[in-house]
Structure formats: structure tokens, C-alpha cells
Amino acid sequence: MAIEVRVPTILRSYTGGAKTVEGAGETLTALIDDLDAKHKGLKGRLITPEGGLHRFVNIYVNDEDVRFLGALDAKLSDGDSITILPAVAGGALGFAAAAALLGRPSKHLAAAVSTKG
Amino acid sequence: MARYESLLDALGGTPLVGLPRLSPSVPEGAPAVRLWAKLEDRNPTGSIKDRAAFYMVREAEESGHLHPGDTILEPTSGNTGIALAMVAKLRGYRLVCVMPENVSAERIQLLRMYGAEILFSPAAGGSNQAVATAKQVAAEHPDWKMLYQYGNPANARAHFETTGPELLQDLPTITHFVAGLGTTGTLMGTGRFLKEKVDGIQIIAAEPRYGELVYGLRNIDEGYVPELYDASVLDRRFSVGTRDAVLRTRQLVEVEGIFAGFSSGAILHAALAVAHEAVKAGRRADVAFVIADGGWKYLSTGAYGGTLNDAEEALEGQLWA
Numbered sequence: 313m314a315i316e317v318r319v320p321t322i323l324r325s326y327t328g329g330a331k332t333v334e335g336a337g338e339t340l341t342a343l344i345d346d347l348d349a350k351h352k353g354l355k356g357r358l359i360t361p362e363g364g365l366h367r368f369v370n371i372y373v374n375d376e377d378v379r380f381l382g383a384l385d386a387k388l389s390d391g392d393s394i395t396i397l398p399a400v401a402g403g404a405l406g407f408a409a410a411a412a413l414l415g416r417p418s419k420h421l422a423a424a425v426s427t428k429g
Numbered sequence: 430m431a432r433y434e435s436l437l438d439a440l441g442g443t444p445l446v447g448l449p450r451l452s453p454s455v456p457e458g459a460p461a462v463r464l465w466a467k468l469e470d471r472n473p474t475g476s477i478k479d480r481a482a483f484y485m486v487r488e489a490e491e492s493g494h495l496h497p498g499d500t501i502l503e504p505t506s507g508n509t510g511i512a513l514a515m516v517a518k519l520r521g522y523r524l525v526c527v528m529p530e531n532v533s534a535e536r537i538q539l540l541r542m543y544g545a546e547i548l549f550s551p552a553a554g555g556s557n558q559a560v561a562t563a564k565q566v567a568a569e570h571p572d573w574k575m576l577y578q579y580g581n582p583a584n585a586r587a588h589f590e591t592t593g594p595e596l597l598q599d600l601p602t603i604t605h606f607v608a609g610l611g612t613t614g615t616l617m618g619t620g621r622f623l624k625e626k627v628d629g630i631q632i633i634a635a636e637p638r639y640g641e642l643v644y645g646l647r648n649i650d651e652g653y654v655p656e657l658y659d660a661s662v663l664d665r666r667f668s669v670g671t672r673d674a675v676l677r678t679r680q681l682v683e684v685e686g687i688f689a690g691f692s693s694g695a696i697l698h699a700a701l702a703v704a705h706e707a708v709k710a711g712r713r714a715d716v717a718f719v720i721a722d723g724g725w726k727y728l729s730t731g732a733y734g735g736t737l738n739d740a741e742e743a744l745e746g747q748l749w750a
Contacts, residue, residue: 367654370668377634377666395668397638399654 315343317394326354335394340371341384343394358396359384368399436473437519440483441591443471445599445717450684451701453708460713462704464697465600466687467592468720474508474515474543476722477592481614482512484587485576486520495574497521502573504528504563507536508722509578509612514543525573527563535726578612580656588618596717597626604707607700607718609692610634610666613658615719620662634666635699637674637692667702669695675732675740677701678724682733690722691732691744 317333319326327333333351337343348355358369364384365371371378372395378386388394433439448464455462469477489495500523503513510526517524524545540547550562567573578584592615596603606623608615613634620632671691678694681687700718707714724733732740 372668375668375670377668379660380663380665395638397668 314390315388315392315394317343317347318396320397322398323354323357323396326351326357337388339384339388340373340378340382340386343388344384370397370399371395372397435519437483437516439473440479441472442595444468445596446687448685448687451680451697453701453704455708459708459711462707462712462714463716464700464704465603465715465717466681466685466697466720467596467717468687470689470720470723472512474511474539475725476508476512477615477719478508478512479515480587480591481578481581481584481612482509482516484583484590485578485581486513486516486522488583488586489574489576490520495522499523500525500570500573502527502563502567502570502575503578504575505578507532507726510545511536511539511543513576514540514545518544525566525570527566533726534729539726578614579653582657584612584614585618585621585657588615589622590618593619593622593626597623600715600717602713602715603627603630603717604712604714605631605633605700605703605716607633607635607696607703607716609696609719609721610636613655617657617659617662624662631664631703632662633699633703634663635669635696636666637695638668638670665699665703667699669698671744672737672741673698675737675744679733681720682724687720688724689720690724690727693720693722696721 314334315336317335319331319333324330328351333347335343335346335350337346344355344358358366358371360366365379373381373386373388374393375395378384381387445465445467448466452464453462472479486495486501495501498521501513501517502525503510504527505513507528510524510528514524514526525548526540526545527548527550530549530551537547548562548566567575596606596619603623604627606619608619610616616632616634623630624632674691674695676694677697678689678691681689681694681697687693696718700716704714704716707716727733730743732743734740735743
């Protein structure tokens with residue numbers, strides 16, 4: 313059973329630079345275990361020590377977010393395409409900047425943000 | 430009613446139009462599956478962001494955090510900036526936008542026309558550079574105020590109080606709502622409202638999948654999840670690549686005469702996926718989705734003509750949603 317997995321640049325140090333790798337497994341957990349056997353350390357970047365999917369990792373099965381398909385228990389089939397991506401909001405650049413600004417100890421920014429109607 | 434006291438009063442109340450040609454055909458005697466487009470390009474500055482911009486400014490005023498003459502600082506890559514620029518102009522504020530330089534020329538021209546000032550961060554640096562630029566600006570101007578659309582409850586509330594009720598009134602038989610996922614405000618606000626009112630409704634997100642250059646992240650721990658995001662509001666979430674988004678955007682104008690931006694193509698792609706599933710399952714479906722903005726601001730990308738490969742190339746490294 314072959315499942316194609318697309319790996320983001322920031323995780324390609326685990327796949328010898330490969331953009332896509334192949335794996336097998338009837339569930340996402342099984343697939344990630346299989347990948348980790350071939351690409352040591354990859355699992356630790358995707359799964360938290362508590363056993364859940366890392367907050368800033370999104371995994372898609374055929375372009376659909378696995379968090380809505382049973383997460384790590386999501387069932388996989390031969391020929392499925394898996395995409396791993398960092399979790400980034402649509403307007404990522406503005407968001408990154410805005411979030412960083414909020415980290416500043418500025419009461420002006422905080423005041424504008426804590427707006428409640 | 431088609432008469433308003435001012436432009437801001439004309440916000441919302443956008444048309445919901447059926448898509449008889451793009452809706453999938455069903456076998457004889459099977460329940461109908463219909464697609465409906467909410468034309469948010471009919472808002473004052475031409476995008477759905479007018480709703481959030483107006484709500485965020487009004488609530489900041491009412492709670493005393495924003496005073497006439499204040500400067501609003503907002504990192505934004507487009508429509509929110511344009512919407513805020515209009516609201517700021519009409520309400521007497523100065524707007525400064527920090528944005529990456531790889532956004533379309535039309536967006537920049539529009540922002541300047543509405544009177545906003547723009548500070549660019551280099552595209553090459555991705556989000557890290559945008560962060561650095563914004564931090565520098567904020568350090569130099571500690572009195573500027575940010576509305577922070579990613580965590581501002583007024584963003585989602587705008588959709589809870591306007592977009593959601595409008596949809597329910599126009600389409601009481603709604604079964605699915607599909608919108609883009611960016612700040613998540615549209616989906617959170619509209620989704621919460623519809624879930625309270627319509628049993629079994631499915632709320633579906635379509636998020637743009639850009640080339641990795643756009644993200645510019647160095648580490649998996651650098652991801653960003655907006656504070657407004659609550660996964661329990663969603664039932665499904667699709668990642669839509671540039672090619673599919675362009676294909677659907679072209680179909681919208683070629684088949685139904687709706688000239689939209691590429692994020693709307695991505696949303697249609699997800700809407701079609703659920704519509705075809707309903708046909709397969711023999712279930713009735715009224716799938717409403719959002720046309721987030723018109724295509725005018727993206728003409729200079731050249732992605733409306735030529736082959737799909739050309740279009741994909743033209744949009745490489747661009748923020749198209």
C-alpha cells in the first residue's frame with residue numbers, strides 16, 4: 313500500500329531533502345510510524361509527547377484537514393495523497409506581524425486589542 | 430430598501446444568487462443540490478472585509494479605545510487594509526498599513542487612494558521580515574493603535590450579527606456554508622450563528638495553499654493560529670492549491686458571469702466538493718458560499734488568461750487570497 317506524502321521544506325532535513333516520500337499504513341498513526349522508521353525523528357516533529365498532533369502542524373488527506381477526519385485515527389487508502397504543512401493563517405504575513413506586536417509590553421496596543429463591545 | 434444615509438449604512442445586505450449552471454445535475458427524481466453565491470464584492474470597498482473593519486472600528490470607539498484623530502496601525506496584506514482605510518477616512522482616523530511588497534499593484538493603489546499610508550516589508554523575508562518591520566514601526570510609534578483582526582471578537586461578531594442572519598433569511602433551507610479561512614472571522618461568526626439556528630448545518634473552510642516561499646518559516650514551531658479560531662465551529666477544512674483556485678475562478682466568470690478574486694475560486698472548489706458528495710449520497714443540499722471580492726484587483730497578475738500553467742506561474746509567490 314503506497315501513500316504519497318508531501319513534505320514541507322522545514323522538515324526535509326529528515327527526508328534527505330526529498331520533497332515527497334512514500335509510506336504505508338491503514339491509519340495516519342500507522343503511516344507516521346512507518347515514515348519515522350525510514351526518516352528517523354520525523355514523528356517527533358509532527359506528534360507531541362502527549363500523543364496528539366502538533367498545534368502548528370496541519371496534515372491533509374487528499375486536501376482535507378485530518379483533524380476533521382478522525383485526526384491520527386483517520387483511515388487511509390492506497391493512492392491517497394498526504395500533505396504536511398505548517399499551520400499558517402491565510403493572511404499569514406500580516407498575522408505574524410500583528411501577533412509579534414502584541415507580544416510587546418505596550419499598553420496602547422493592548423488597549424486597542426482588548427476592545428469589547 | 431435601496432436608499433442609505435451614508436456609504437457605511439450601505440454595508441452588508443449583499444445579494445445571494447443561485448448558480449444554476451455550476452450546480453451539479455442530479456438523477457431524475459433525486460433531491461436537488463444547489464449552489465448559492467453570496468456576493469460580498471457588493472460591499473462599499475468591494476470585499477467582505479468591510480463588515481469586520483466597520484465593526485472593529487465602531488466597537489473600539491464605543492469602548493473608548495479609539496479617539497478622533499488617532500492613528501490606526503494594521504499589518505495587512507490587502508482587503509482589510511482597504512476596508513479600514515475607507516472606514517478610517519469617514520470616521521476621522523489616520524491609517525498606516527504594514528504589508529509585504531508582493532501584493533498586487535491594485536491593492537497598493539487603492540490603499541493610497543483611500544488615504545492610507547503604506548510601510549512595506551520585503552517579500553523575501555516572509556513572515557519573519559513582516560514581523561521585524563512591524564515591530565520596528567510600533568517601537569517608533571507607541572501611540573499608534575492596532576485593531577488586530579486575528580484576535581478581535583468584533584471581527585467574528587460582524588458576521589454573527591450580519592452575514593449569518595442575511596444567509597438564513599435568504600436561504601432558510603441552507604445545508605452547507607463554505608467560506609475562506611484567513612483571520613477565521615467569517616467562518617467563526619457566520620458558523621456560530623447558523624449552528625444555533627439550523628439543525629445539522631455543515632460549516633466548511635477553504636484555505637489557500639501557497640507556495641512555500643510565501644510562508645518563509647524557518648521552523649515548524651513558527652506557525653500561526655488566529656486567536657479567533659475555534660475548530661469546533663467547523664465540520665470540514667479543505668486546503669486548495671493555486672491551480673484549483675484559478676480553474677474555479679475562471680469557471681465562475683465563464684459559466685455564471687461572476688467575476689471574482691482567486692480566494693473565491695478556492696471557496697467554490699470546496700463548495701463543489703461537498704455538492705458532488707451530496708449528489709452521490711442522494712441527499713438534498715443548498716450550499717451557500719462566499720464571493721469574498723471581485724477580480725478587479727488581480728487583473729495585473731495576468732492569471733485570468735493563458736493556460737493554467739501560465740496562471741500558476743504568474744501567481745507563484747503572490748498572496749492571492
